Amino acid sequence: MVVFYPNSAIHAKTLDLKNSLSQTLTQYYSFAGRHAKIASAYVDCNDEGAEFLEASVNGTLSNFLQNSLHEDLDQFFPYSDRVIPFAVQVSHFECGGMAVAMSLSHKVADGTSLTQNMDFRLIRGFLPFENINMNFVGLSIESSNHSITRSFVFPNSKMNKMKNNIKSTTAESGRPIANPTRVEVLNWLLYKCSVAAATKNSSGSFKPTGVCHQMNIRNKMIEPLSKNTIGNYYFSMEILTKNEREINETQEAKDANPQSKKMVSNTSGASVLEEKQRTIDETETCMFTSICGYPAYGIDFGW
Template identity: 55%
Template sequence: MTIISRLVKFSRRQLHTIVSKDFIKPSSPTPSNLKTYNLSLLDQTSTNTFMPMVALFPNSHVCRDKTLDLKSSLSRTLTKYYPFAGRLDKLAPAFIDCNDDGAEFLEASVDGTLSDFLQRSQHEDLDEFFPYGQVHRNSNRGDDDPQSDRMIPLAVQVNHFECGGIAVAVSLSHKIADGVSMAHFFNDWAKIARLSSRDQKHKLDIDPKFISFPDININCMGFSLERSSEHLTWSFMFPNSKINELKVKVKAMTAESGQPIANLTRVEVLNWLLHKCAVAAATKNNLGVFKPTLVAHPTNIRGKMIQPLPEKSIGNFYTILEIFTNNESEMRPEAFINELQKKKTQLKGLKDIDTFIDLLINSSLEQAQRNIDRAYICTSLCGLPLYDIDFGWGKPVKTTIGGNLRKNSFILIDAPNGDGIEALVCLGKEDMKIIQSDPELLAFC
């Protein structure tokens, strides 16, 4: 980092001061028959990282102790989400000890206003909102953790801006949950807080589904996702009007090719555009030589099987759809999007979750890791109720994912007020320089 970039970053920085630390335990003890929760093979092969999600709320002028409300509602939420209050091994865990030791809860003050942060911040500035800066693989927790051989799967930090705004940041182990599970937990916690504050506890219908799996230990560390200081995460905003223009363009391109695609989704066309522009940047930095690529699309499988799972099944219930682009002609939308749609259709032929896990058992984890290492990973959180999170102070002005993402990855999130999609893009710094000024990409921002 140059001296100038350090000075720019320092000028943006707002002072964070941790004012309290606590552990929040479930309001009711976990029954003895639920004390051990076995991780599925999907959980065990998932990356051993933390998912960082933060929701930012303006000052609602609600005259209550928000921190006390958050603590008491989290305690009641953990009674339903009891594995989140347990402990698991840091290395290759196969089960969760649901011992009710609790989730970590930190409170911080921010020397600045929410509006200043939203106007001046860059993506990396979000990291300070998270407990110990715990985002993905990064953490400044240090080696003084008294439970160094075991992992605390859930940590929360509540950040108070001097204007009265609040940032609620959740860091949740990917070993026990995926992005869908995170969204359900965040919303259920908020719902308990909101209805409890209005004395409407009788309307609470929080019912997450934790599925019982057999006791199987494959001694797996989980898939590894490469991260480096040589990569940069940047946010691009695509308004609905521009996404509609992109759909029109893609429809025209596919019709001209003789392979028209009628039912295009927002996510499909954006994944195609982002991948196309990222590969073009990499090709330019590779002296114009195209390298074959692989696009990996993590996809929620809960409702896509013949015997679907409940939508509020908590855990890792996703598969990765792989699209190979071996030459530049396969980068065209009629090839890329058609292949993606075909892969989605094939998912609907799976009978149930047991069938899916059998396929995983018979697959090569080593080959899967090799594919991940060279892939562009495109994850969509669109359609999840990330802007419905309401603790009783109104809905957030922004909900997003923190941390520097894995190299060559895109995360798509609905924009505030439903007006478009925010794309978090992580590329090598030299590729990012090109894509930030790519006229084809910027035409739709």
């Protein structure tokens, strides 16, 4: 995640970031360790520290944000050795604006944890799990020269129109969806467009397609956790679409998914998903995630 700040005489506060990070790492001690080379799913808490980089950017922040092609966001991220769980990069623009970016290993914590930790302050630490047999490879997205990044803006008026269309369409089918969320509506739209494009590229032949969405389950466990709990507490909701008719049934699958209310382990459903993963890996898969509702705009580092 990268956050941008306009010029507000904060150049001198880079030292404050380093100091607060070092204090926070005494609590989030695994972030300051290293992934074990023999068993990379484990962290050797050896206090070697997180990586902190500084960089200078030619140009102003406003010019960058107005003309960004999105692929140029990569320059702000502290891509480091994979054995380092946590790295930070502070980039200074000519105008005095700043970009603060963090990379956190998913083997240590999830996106919710990253958002919480970006304030460099202790909220709540890790929950201990003494015996976890985690034999789960997980998901990986390899870098590719064919990867592109695009940004699409949906005005509220268009969002409301899509919501109303879904309400009326599902009501006519006898299986009404009364209040679809923004995330559900946009996921459905993007998924439908992706499937249509893939079908066109396959000479009009529909191929079974998978859709995968990550869900934060801190408030969905039998004993709900604090929303600030650090770790991997997410569930990967996976749905296989065998034909075009099933594209409209993703919301029903979400509501009927019993696992979304029964997860009780820090392994985040890894064993539950193992069989599903073998099935969905054989198809074209669309993966979705969202930070809507996350306290991203509250990340001010005390400024």
